[in-house]
Amino acid sequence: MRRGRRRQFGVLPRTPCKIARAFMTLPDYAIEAKGLVKTYPASKTMAEKKALKGIDLAIPRGSMFGLLGPNGAGKSTFINILAGLCAKTAGEVSIWGTNIDQHPRAARAAIGVVAQELAADVFFTPRESLETQAGLYGVPKAERRTMEILGALGLGDKADAYVRALSGGMKRRLMVAKALVHQPPVLILDEPTAGVDVELRRQLWAYVRELNARGVTIVLTTHYLEEAQELCDTIAIVNHGQVVACEPTRQLLGRLDTKAVVITPQVPLTVVPDLNGFDGKLRPDGRLAITFKTQAANVEAVLSAVRAAGVGIKDLSTEDPDLEDVFLALTYNDPNAQDPTRERA
Numbered sequence: 001m002r003r004g005r006r007r008q009f010g011v012l013p014r015t016p017c018k019i020a021r022a023f024m025t026l027p028d029y030a031i032e033a034k035g036l037v038k039t040y041p042a043s044k045t046m047a048e049k050k051a052l053k054g055i056d057l058a059i060p061r062g063s064m065f066g067l068l069g070p071n072g073a074g075k076s077t078f079i080n081i082l083a084g085l086c087a088k089t090a091g092e093v094s095i096w097g098t099n100i101d102q103h104p105r106a107a108r109a110a111i112g113v114v115a116q117e118l119a120a121d122v123f124f125t126p127r128e129s130l131e132t133q134a135g136l137y138g139v140p141k142a143e144r145r146t147m148e149i150l151g152a153l154g155l156g157d158k159a160d161a162y163v164r165a166l167s168g169g170m171k172r173r174l175m176v177a178k179a180l181v182h183q184p185p186v187l188i189l190d191e192p193t194a195g196v197d198v199e200l201r202r203q204l205w206a207y208v209r210e211l212n213a214r215g216v217t218i219v220l221t222t223h224y225l226e227e228a229q230e231l232c233d234t235i236a237i238v239n240h241g242q243v244v245a246c247e248p249t250r251q252l253l254g255r256l257d258t259k260a261v262v263i264t265p266q267v268p269l270t271v272v273p274d275l276n277g278f279d280g281k282l283r284p285d286g287r288l289a290i291t292f293k294t295q296a297a298n299v300e301a302v303l304s305a306v307r308a309a310g311v312g313i314k315d316l317s318t319e320d321p322d323l324e325d326v327f328l329a330l331t332y333n334d335p336n337a338q339d340p341t342r343e344r345a
């Protein structure tokens, strides 16, 4: 499925390089996986492992897509298949409308991957690093945009410094810069902010948002649920090699119909009073959190039960479920997962 509309990508909207020009016909989906299976064969020390058990995923073009899942869910395996670093066992994958089996080079050229590990070429300068990467992708010298990309990532004044002299944050930005040399329409970031300080995280996200606004599809794996909630318009949750949810973020959050009323009692409580069937829990700070199903009750009914129990109300607030509740509910089958009365950070 292709649309005729044209648009430019990458850090340089006006003068896309040869590779970027090849991707100017727009597919509906930046990435499409159908029945994707990966089985790591048994080795002397390890049993066979089914890492992906039939993944169906359609990542809309232009989206900011979050891939979430606990450790071992299969996220890196999925990304490594896209990047051509790992061979799939079965299924079909297209990147930017190009099948990875039929046209592996073209498919790979459509994505830039920022890997989890810091893999910096310590003996190169950032300029040399980007030039080498551009060479690997066959970007002609005249079309290279090394200094523009370094500048966009705040590394312009470090272009000729040795990479080993850069801070961890700068090395991380250099990895993003390298992933962008061929101006791919899809950028994949595998846990890019793990162990990164708050300021760098803010900078990195600002830049990623800017790229997305220019039309680059962003696929992000992260353990920071709040980050996915804040950044991603669509989120897929993967667990044990299967997609357990793939929905617009808001819809995913709307799935939970529990809410909590949190009350500060006028007189401190030592036990939870009888609340006419509502489930109440005392928090360590002395507040009483009462959960209710929004389809079955409302705040007024909860407050009536509190008053009937003789509890004076000094202050009150309500809490909605967040992505962590959804995540827990879908991945761990935790009976308390939908309980927004649990302590929050």
Ligand code: ADP
Pocket (backbone or CB within 6 Å): 040, 046, 049, 050, 051, 069, 070, 071, 072, 073, 074, 075, 076, 077, 078
């Ligand atoms: P995630 O990125 O979500 O943490 P991975 O894709 O790294 O998950 O791993 C999925 C499963 O596949 C895990 O059980 C992991 O131990 C296993 N696995 C990953 N890579 C290999 C490998 N090269 N050989 C054997 N098993 C692997």
